[in-house]
Amino acid sequence: MRRVLLPLGEATAGQLAGTSPLVQGSGCLSWHSAYETTGAAAASYGLFDGPPGAGQELAYVTLSSGQSTRDYLGLHALAFVNGLYYKLESGAVGGSFHAWVDHECEGYLHTEHLFFKDFALAARAAGLGG
Numbered sequence: 001m002r003r004v005l006l007p008l009g010e011a012t013a014g015q016l017a018g019t020s021p022l023v024q025g026s027g028c029l030s031w032h033s034a035y036e037t038t039g040a041a042a043a044s045y046g047l048f049d050g051p052p053g054a055g056q057e058l059a060y061v062t063l064s065s066g067q068s069t070r071d072y073l074g075l076h077a078l079a080f081v082n083g084l085y086y087k088l089e090s091g092a093v094g095g096s097f098h099a100w101v102d103h104e105c106e107g108y109l110h111t112e113h114l115f116f117k118d119f120a121l122a123a124r125a126a127g128l129g130g
Contacts, residue, residue: 003030006097011086018052018087027101029078034061034095035068043091050082063093 006022014020029047036043044062048055058078063069084099 001100001102003098003100006084006099008034008086008093008095008097015086016088018046018048018085021051021083021085022097023080023084023099023101025083025102026079026081026104027084027099028080029058029073029084029097029099031070031072031098032095033068033070034063034093036063036065037092037094039066041065041091043093044089045093046087046089047078048085048087049080051085052087055082055085060089063091068095 004023008016011022012020015022032047034045042062042064044060046052046057046061047059048057050056058080061069081104084097086097
C-alpha cells in the first residue's frame with residue numbers, strides 16, 4: 001500500500017479525457033482539491049471506478065467561475081477497484097487528488113462494517129443499545 005499525489009497539471013491528455021486512468025488497479029481516494037482556472041466560466045468533472053461509460057461514477061463535481069473546493073474523504077471513503085478515472089466534462093479545472101493505491105479498500109470497508117455490526121449486536125444483547 002502506498003499513498004500517491006495526483007496533480008491535474010501533470011495529467012496526460014488521455015487521463016484528462018477519461019481514456020487513461022489516473023491510477024491503475026485498486027485503492028481509495030482520500031483527498032481532493034479542485035478549482036476553476038479561468039475565473040470566467042463554470043467547469044465540471046467526473047471521477048469513475050473504471051472507464052467513463054463503462055465504470056461506476058464515484059463523484060461528479062461542478063464548479064462555478066473562480067470557485068474552488070477541497071474535501072478530506074477519510075481513509076477508505078471512496079474505494080475504486082478498476083482504476084481511478086477522471087473525465088473533464090466542461091471548462092478548465094486545476095487541482096490534485098491523493099489516493100491510497102495497491103490497497104483493497106472495499107475489503108477493509110466490508111470488514112469494518114462487520115466489526116461495527118457485531119459490536120452493535122453484542123451491545124444490544126447486553127441491554128446497552130436500543
